Amino acid sequence: MHLQILGCSGGIGGANRSTSFLLNDSILIDAGTGVGDLSFTALTRIEHVFLTHAHLDHIACLPMLADTILGSRSAPLTVYASKATLDALKKHIFNWAIWPDFNKIPNSEAPFLRYATLETGQSCCIEKCTITAIPAVHTVPAVGYQLDSGQNSIIFSGDSVCSPAFWDIVNTTGNLGHLIIETAFSNREYQLANTAKHFCPLTLLEQLKNLSRPCQIWVTHLKPADSELTMQEILQDNKDLNIRRLEQNQVINF
Template sequence: MRLKVLGCSGGIGGNLHTTSFLIDRDILIDAGTGVGELSLKEMSEIDHIFITHAHMDHICSLPLLMDSVGGMRARPVTVYAAQATLEMLQRHIFNWEIWPDFSEIPNVAHPVMRYQAMELGEVITLQGRKISSVPAVHAVPAVGYHIDSGEASLVFSGDTCSNDALWRVVNQIANLRYLIIETAFSNAEKQLAVLSQHLCPSLLSEELAKFTGQAEIFISHLKPDEAELIMREIEMCLGGSGARMLINNQEFIF
């Protein structure tokens, strides 16, 4: 499997885009502003979209994507998420007020998109590729994702704060190669991180102390104006563990 980072920032500006990862050519993990990095043809080839949660920075390109490619496809795009997240999308986005309901366009029998609810830990198998949701602790219902090629795995934490349940899952993954975990705020903003259910470097250090496996660790969702500071603080808190900043257009093969 090949995962390409389309966006991984906690904000926008210049070449910064919010969270979206392209797997092979047909799967998206989240649909932040990074989707705009794709050509129209590339967008039309996406068959499956897995959403971590309903916050705007993770779903803002989803309505525009459906509108852009709907007439180019012969089958619906499947949007996977927890039931609570799908209900938020239906209630607040695809509601005929903010945006048309593309699960009914052009008609209910042949829609542009369809919803598929996922239970926590449920495995979706797509041509031998396995994607399952893992626990996240955030301000709204949220999950991360475990992506398994069979040969190796990648785990994306999604937006999360302190989360013992995540590590109980991650520590059981024998073929884990990559771990992408968020750290949105600097240590000076720890109170805000806790309030908004994100991590800061000191909290990240506490979380990674629960990790008993081995993996290359990459940091996502850094606030744009504090990215360098956050990474310096992570290096100090982790004692030079080798955690690296995730960047746009980075690719992982596993």
């Protein structure tokens, strides 16, 4: 199985794209601006979208994806998320004011877009990949995801400052290969990071002390203004940690 990083920046501008990962051609994990770089044919292959939360940098391309591929697919696009996230999407995005309600057109019986509730702890198996929603701590209801190919697992924290429940799952995942974890801000934005419930290097490194299992750690969601500084702050004095910056267009095989 493969996970292609369509976007992993905490912002836009130039080559920066916000969070979206393409799993095995038909599954999106978040739908940030990276989705917009896919070809039309690649867009039509997307059948499932798993959202970590409703923040705009993670859903920005979902409305236009639905609009672009409607009529080119025989089956509906399915959006998986917690009830709280789906309620926010229905109320604030697919509400006819911002964008049409594709769950009602062409009709409610056979809509272009359907919703599937996936709460923390629940799993869904698609194309032999088990996708499990795992606990996250953010300013709005949020989850992370474990992607388990059977041979290997990727755990993605989503936007989160993590919790004991999160580390319990990480540390009991026997086939853990990769941990994708966010660090949005540099240490000079320590206060803002705490308020926004994002990591900065200080809080990331403190939480990583809970990791008791070897794996490749990938840092994602770096804000463009301080991305180099943030990685320097993470790596200085921590050369022994197996930690690298997640790169756009990178493919993780697992």
